[in-house]
Amino acid sequence: MRPIAAALSAxxxxxxxxxxxxxxxxxxxxxxxxxxxxxxxxxxxxxxxTAGAPPFRYDPNGQFQVEQMYVQYVRLANPRARYPLLMWHGGGLTGVTWETTPDGRAGWQMAFLRAGHDVYVSDAVERGRSGWARFPEIFPTAPIFRSLAEGWHLFRVGPADGWNPDPAQRRAYPTTQFPVAAWDQFGKQSVPRWVTTDPAIQAAYNALVQRVCPCVIMVHSQGGNFGFNAALAAPDKVKALIAIEPSGAPDPARADAALLKDVPHLVVWGDFIEGHPLWTRLVPNVTRWQQAITAAGGRADTLDLPKEGIPGNSHMLMMDRNSDAIAARIQAWMDQRGLMR
Structure with a gap:
């Protein structure tokens, strides 16, 4: 795309x-x-x-529909993007990730609708409106829940010792872009998750690709592995993959990166990764997968925001105060990859 057009798009x-x-x-x-x-x-x-109703004999036996995935779509009258944009959330979260920021600003669903994309936002299997199943009869384990304190450091809003139950006593990173006053509001988005449902989640995502694609997929955190594997399963249908801080990636020794030589990838990283006990171990796995794609003749770009002179972004950078500016950079990348009309 011409520089003037890219700047105008941003x-x-x-x-x-x-x-x-x-x-x-x-x-x-x-x-x-x-x-x-x-x-x-x-x-x-x-x-x-319900209160005041007569007792009812409930029989938990029978046939049940389980492991389905909920998908909401918004289609434009005149989309400017060549393909719909599928937005896949991270662990312990739902499609709300993309809808509205915790402090009430428009989220990336609206940002990319305005940029001209038809947008599909889903709740993965066992999340939100997808619903979950009995355990241990169907899901073999109980769910896990993320505390406000765990998320504070895991999502790199502040150091672990900066957490305090009293909002006035919490210590965030000095340059954080996350709207700290809305942290408890963000915590309301957290839902139970399972660590034994990955095959069902992947199957539902693969089925979604078969139904609505060709498409561009945008993934966040836990959604990264599902997106990478969905592209491997249908490289003819996935026209690009944008990974926002993916927490995992395929092993190049077990997956054929050459299948993705015609599927451009963009990986976006925020700040405060260096020295973090978990993220310093996660990033190299993603980098290794990017290198395998590049070695196979494909394209796997990286948008490292601190290296681009943009400090302070958390793991939830689609909710950070500068989220519109980051969305604009991602949109510019899609312009350059020929994904717009």
Whole structure:
């Protein structure tokens, strides 16, 4: 894309919401994937569904639909992007990641709609509106939950010893871009997650690709591995993959990176990774996968925000105060890769 056009695209994407109207053709949703499971031999229970209602004999046996995934789409009247954009969230989160920032600003769903993309936002298997299943009868383990304190350091808003239950006593990184006053509001987005459902999640994502693609996939955190593997499973349908701080990647010794030589990749990293006990171990695995794609003749770019002179971004950089500017840089990359009309 010509430099002037790229600059204009970035300017438009970063413009205030009130300055841009979009014409929407359709808003809808569907569930995809999943399987039917039959449960037998469980004891019945007498329950009351609502206060004042008569008791009801509940039978937990029978056939149940499980491991489905919820997908919401917004289609534009005149999209400027060649392909729809699929947005996949991270662990313990839902599609809310992309919708609205915790401090009330428009999220990346709206940013990329304004940039001209049809957008599909999903809740992975066992999250949000996808629902979860009985355990241990169907899911073999119980869910895990993320505390506010764990997220504070894991998502690199502040140091581990900077956490305090009292919001007034919390210590964030001095240059953090995360809207710290909205941290507890962000915590309300957290949902239970399982560590034994990856195959079901991958199957649902692969089914989504088969249904709506060709497409561009944008993934975050835990969603990284699912996106990389979805591209490997359907390299003819995935036209580009944008990984926002992916927490994992395929092993080049076990996966054929050459399959992705025609699928451009962009990996985006925020700040405060150096010295972090977890992220310093995660990043090299992703870099190794990028190098394998490049060695196979493909393209795997990196947008390292601190190295670009943009400090302070957390793991949740789509929620950071400069999220519009980062979205603009990602959009410019898509312009350059020929993904727009």
């Amino acid at each position: 300017l438009l994407l970063a413009a205030p919401a009130a300055a841009q109207e979009i014409a929407v053709r359709e808003i809808g949703s569907f569930h995809i994937g999943g399987r039917t499971v039959t449960l037998e031999g469980l004891p019945t229970q007498e329950i009351t569904f």
